[in-house]
Amino acid sequence: MGLKKLAAKVEDYNARLESGKASKIKPGHVEAVLQKLRAKSTELEAEIAAATSTDKKARLQGKLAIAQTHIARAEWLLEELA
Amino acid sequence: MTRYYLPIIIGGLLLAFWFSSDAQEIAAGVAIFLFGMLMLEDGFKLFGGGALERILERATGSTPRAISFGIVSTTLLQSSSLVSVITISFLSAGLISLIGGVGIIFGANIGTTTGAWLVAGLGLKINIAAYAMPMIALSIVLVFQKSKPLRGIGYALAGLGFLFLGIHHMKEGFDAFKDQIDLTRFALTGLLGLFVYSFVGTIATVIMQSSHATMVLILTALAAGQISYENALALAIGANIGTTITAIISSIGANFQGKRLALAHLIFNMATAIVALVFLAPLRDSVDWISDVVGIAPGDYAMKLAVFHTIFNVLGVVLTLPFLTRLITFLERRITEPVPDVSRPRFLNEAVDEFPQTLESALRKEVLHLYENAAELILHGLNLHRKEVFATDDVAGLVRKSRSLIELDIDEDYERHVKTLYAAIVEFTTRAGDKRLAPEMADRIYAMRDIASDIVQAVKSVKHLRKNILRYTTRPQNVVTELYDSLRTEIARIVAEIQKLDMAALEDRSALWLDQERARIEEDARLTSVRVDALIRKGKLSAAAATSFMNDSGYAYGAMRDLIKAARGYYIERDSAMAELEQLLSLDEEELNEAMAGRGNQSVSTASKRTVT
Numbered sequence: 114m115g116l117k118k119l120a121a122k123v124e125d126y127n128a129r130l131e132s133g134k135a136s137k138i139k140p141g142h143v144e145a146v147l148q149k150l151r152a153k154s155t156e157l158e159a160e161i162a163a164a165t166s167t168d169k170k171a172r173l174q175g176k177l178a179i180a181q182t183h184i185a186r187a188e189w190l191l192e193e194l195a
Numbered sequence: 196m197t198r199y200y201l202p203i204i205i206g207g208l209l210l211a212f213w214f215s216s217d218a219q220e221i222a223a224g225v226a227i228f229l230f231g232m233l234m235l236e237d238g239f240k241l242f243g244g245g246a247l248e249r250i251l252e253r254a255t256g257s258t259p260r261a262i263s264f265g266i267v268s269t270t271l272l273q274s275s276s277l278v279s280v281i282t283i284s285f286l287s288a289g290l291i292s293l294i295g296g297v298g299i300i301f302g303a304n305i306g307t308t309t310g311a312w313l314v315a316g317l318g319l320k321i322n323i324a325a326y327a328m329p330m331i332a333l334s335i336v337l338v339f340q341k342s343k344p345l346r347g348i349g350y351a352l353a354g355l356g357f358l359f360l361g362i363h364h365m366k367e368g369f370d371a372f373k374d375q376i377d378l379t380r381f382a383l384t385g386l387l388g389l390f391v392y393s394f395v396g397t398i399a400t401v402i403m404q405s406s407h408a409t410m411v412l413i414l415t416a417l418a419a420g421q422i423s424y425e426n427a428l429a430l431a432i433g434a435n436i437g438t439t440i441t442a443i444i445s446s447i448g449a450n451f452q453g454k455r456l457a458l459a460h461l462i463f464n465m466a467t468a469i470v471a472l473v474f475l476a477p478l479r480d481s482v483d484w485i486s487d488v489v490g491i492a493p494g495d496y497a498m499k500l501a502v503f504h505t506i507f508n509v510l511g512v513v514l515t516l517p518f519l520t521r522l523i524t525f526l527e528r529r530i531t532e533p534v535p536d537v538s539r540p541r542f543l544n545e546a547v548d549e550f551p552q553t554l555e556s557a558l559r560k561e562v563l564h565l566y567e568n569a570a571e572l573i574l575h576g577l578n579l580h581r582k583e584v585f586a587t588d589d590v591a592g593l594v595r596k597s598r599s600l601i602e603l604d605i606d607e608d609y610e611r612h613v614k615t616l617y618a619a620i621v622e623f624t625t626r627a628g629d630k631r632l633a634p635e636m637a638d639r640i641y642a643m644r645d646i647a648s649d650i651v652q653a654v655k656s657v658k659h660l661r662k663n664i665l666r667y668t669t670r671p672q673n674v675v676t677e678l679y680d681s682l683r684t685e686i687a688r689i690v691a692e693i694q695k696l697d698m699a700a701l702e703d704r705s706a707l708w709l710d711q712e713r714a715r716i717e718e719d720a721r722l723t724s725v726r727v728d729a730l731i732r733k734g735k736l737s738a739a740a741a742t743s744f745m746n747d748s749g750y751a752y753g754a755m756r757d758l759i760k761a762a763r764g765y766y767i768e769r770d771s772a773m774a775e776l777e778q779l780l781s782l783d784e785e786e787l788n789e790a791m792a793g794r795g796n797q798s799v800s801t802a803s804k805r806t807v808t
Contacts, residue, residue: 118786122779136771138779146776149705168591175718175791176711179782182790183707186780 119186123193143191150187154180204402221368221412228361228408232274235354238347255295258519262512265302273358275307276405276441279460283445283453287544288553289560294523296456300442300463301512304435308508310407311431311501314362314414324363330356362411369419384425389472392426396433406438410504414497424496428475431504432468439464450544451533455526462522467511481506537568538611540619551636554627558643561620562650562765568612569650570690573754575601575608576657577664577683584687585694594684600669605661613654620647635771642764649761656754657686660747674735678727678744682751685719689755693762706766706777712759714787720752 129135157177164170211218254264269275279300286296330352337349383391400409410431417427439461446457471478482503483493491498515522541564547557574581578601579594587593624644628637660682667679692712696704727745730736736744763781768774782790 118783119779126775126779135775138772138776142770142772142776146705146707146773146780149703150707152703153705153708172715175715178790179711179714179787180708182782182786183710183780190776190779 116186116189119189123190138190138194140191140194143187143194147184147187147191150180150184154184217368217371219368220364220371224361224364224366224368224415225403225408225412226361227357227364228411229403229405231354231357231359231361232405232407233354234350234357235273238349238351238354255291255298258294258298258516261295261298262302262305265299265304266306267302268299269303269306270309273310273313273407274405275303275407275438278303278306279442279456280445281550283442283449283456284547284550284553286456287449287453288542288547288557289452290553290556293452293455293459293526294519296452297459297463297519297522300456300460301515304464304467304508305505305512307406307438308501308505311410311414311504314411315497315501324360327356327359327363330359362415365412365415366418369415369421388426389429389475392429393433393436393468393472396430397437398433399430400434400437401440405441406434409434409437414500417500418497424499427496427500428479428503429472431500432471432507435464435471435508436468447545450542451530453544455530458530459522459526463511463515466515467507470511470514471507478503478507478510537564538615540564540616540623543619543623548626551630551632554630554632555636555639555643558620558623558627558640559765561616561623562643562647565613565616565620565647566650566693566761566765568616569654570693572605572608572612572654573657573758574687574690575603576605576654576661577686578668579683579687581690584691590687590691591680591684594680594687597683598669598671600665605658609654609658613651617647617651620644639769646761646764649757649764653754653757653761656750656757659750660754663743663747674730675740675744678723678730678736679747681719681723682748685716686751686755686758689716689758693758696762696766704766706763706768707780709759709763709766710782710787713756714782714791716752716755716759717784717787718791720748723748 126135126138130137154177157173157180161170161173161177164173208222211222250264250268255261265278269278272278282291282296282299282303285291286293291299334349334353334356337345338353340346340349396409396413399412400406403409413422413427413430413434416422417424422430439457442457442460446453449457482499485491485502485506486493486495486499489502491502540561542557542560544557547553571581574584578599579597580601583593583597584590621644624640627640632640664679664683667675668683670676689712692709696706696708724745727736727741727748731738731741768777
């Protein structure tokens with residue numbers, strides 16, 4: 114997926130970090146964001162299950178897709194930092 | 196006022212210098228002392244790196260903590276005036292409570308007594324000028340260092356050196372002065388002496404804007420035998436009244452809370468002074484008794500004055516504390532909170548200009564105020580009510596039902612409720628930009644200005660939409676009404692989502708959620724275009740109406756994008772590492788499309804379903 118672009122962003126971030134222009138991201142930071150994203154994802158799944166209209170279901174599924182992409186990216190980043 | 200005040204002061208000083216060279220030494224001593232205080236303040240600001248402000252935010256959890264903070268900070272800074280100015284600034288920015296602020300002022304009154312001990316105990320007993328010179332010489336080496344903390348230490352050391360040097364010159368001046376003129380001839384006894392010298396103490400402190408400097412002047416004059424002990428006591432009482440002038444001056448630019456605190460300061464110090472004047476005789480006896488106990492010589496009036504200063508300030512706090520809640524109630528009744536005028540800046544005032552923390556916090560609050568006004572105007576512009584939009588689970592259903600016209604002059608409301616606030620924010624950020632802020636803080640300040648600009652752009656877009664919203668959605672006109680209803684729905688959903696984000700607990704929310712809305716906007720824009728094409732082909736929408744709608748949908752999606760951009764900037768993590776992380780994880784347009792691609796077919800089929808309806 115879009116992990117190539119993320120890898121490029123990380124590379125750019127590392128360069129800024131080395132030159133002292135960025136703050137260091139620690140695994141704990143990623144874990145905190147992951148927790149928020151997973152909670153949101155669970156919330157969306159519950160909303161999808163409760164939704165009655167197809168239109169609303171479709172909208173919520175779109176949101177869920179984005180939340181899951183964020184989770185995948187955060188998990189990848191966590192591995193990179195480990 | 197300044198027109199008369201300044202020439203009188205300068206004229207008076209020149210006249211005194213003409214008659215006595217020793218007066219020059221005393222005045223120079225006062226000036227060096229005040230200069231030292233300024234350097235000490237600058238030093239702490241640099242050295243502390245905002246630590247004082249950060250502690251202040253947490254130090255007002257309870258009245259004892261607030262009082263302790265006032266004592267400690269004033270002891271360290273040797274300036275109750277600076278502590279009161281910081282407190283007013285924080286109170287105006289809404290970072291501390293009024294009761295906490297009053298507690299700090301109480302503590303500052305006790306903390307300021309340490310200055311008298313320092314001067315009476317050390318300054319007059321040993322040759323402090325011998326320490327002043329090396330301190331000043333060493334400090335200058337540190338002041339020229341690049342490191343901020345080192346420079347801070349340098350300024351603080353220089354400040355202390357100049358304080359000592361100032362005391363030395365005042366002492367020397369008074370010692371020499373007594374050989375020429377005996378000021379004790381002007382000593383007054385009885386009630387008249389009390390009131391006259393209290394008044395002189397007040398005026399001297401108002402002029403120097405430092406009770407600390409007045410106390411040093413009193414102590415050195417007393418040690419040189421130039422004033423009587425009784426008159427020195429009255430002068431010290433007067434200095435306590437005069438010191439409230441700094442808080443009064445800084446409250447002029449503050450909001451109602453800052454004014455309340457300045458009034459509390461005045462009431463408290465006046466009450467303490469009255470108690471001290473009324474009970475002067477028993478207080479003197481107490482001073483003598485304590486001096487005996489701690490071994491202060493009966494003739495050491497300077498030390499006795501320090502004891503007196505401490506006793507009457509502590510007594511003032513002890514006597515006032517039981518009435519603290521009543522004092523707060525009185526202040527709240529006396530200076531009422533003005534009815535919020537949404538068209539005026541609520542948080543940006545001169546009092547919050549002073550410190551980076553208050554400056555940023557006030558600006559964030561004002562931007563939120565601007566957003567609230569803008570959100571209301573946007574929804575009213577779409578003939579929707581904010582409360583209903585935030586309460587419903589079915590925005591589309593609510594929009595379909597909302598056909599009544601909301602009476603509104605959108606141009607006038609924009610000028611009054613949005614543009615005035617935006618102008619104040621721009622002016623404030625420009626002023627902040629002139630200050631020497633840390634680069635990260637300057638970036639955050641400018642980011643706030645950009646957020647305000649995005650909010651304003653969103654309102655402007657809705658202004659363009661308003662005409663056709665009125666034309667097509669106040670009475671059903673088939674397909675055109677449906678098209679405009681879909682735009683109203685999508686904008687209202689964005690406003691509702693931003694509200695949800697704002698309401699979410701700080702530890703739960705993430706600006707990344709807004710990527711979901713960004714993806715939604717782009718998909719909706721695409722689907723709307725597909726739908727319009729289909730309607731034209733089927734002859735259900737004229738080319739002219741379609742062109743008009745496409746223009747309006749451009750404004751609508753522009754408004755949505757601006758709102759999301761503003762919310763992303765506003766709700767981004769304030770911790771710099773977390774903000775970096777959110778930026779890394781955030782998706783660009785292409786990535787959003789990729790993420791939605793899994794639902795691609797479904798979206799197209801949904802679009803086709805919507806197209807044929």
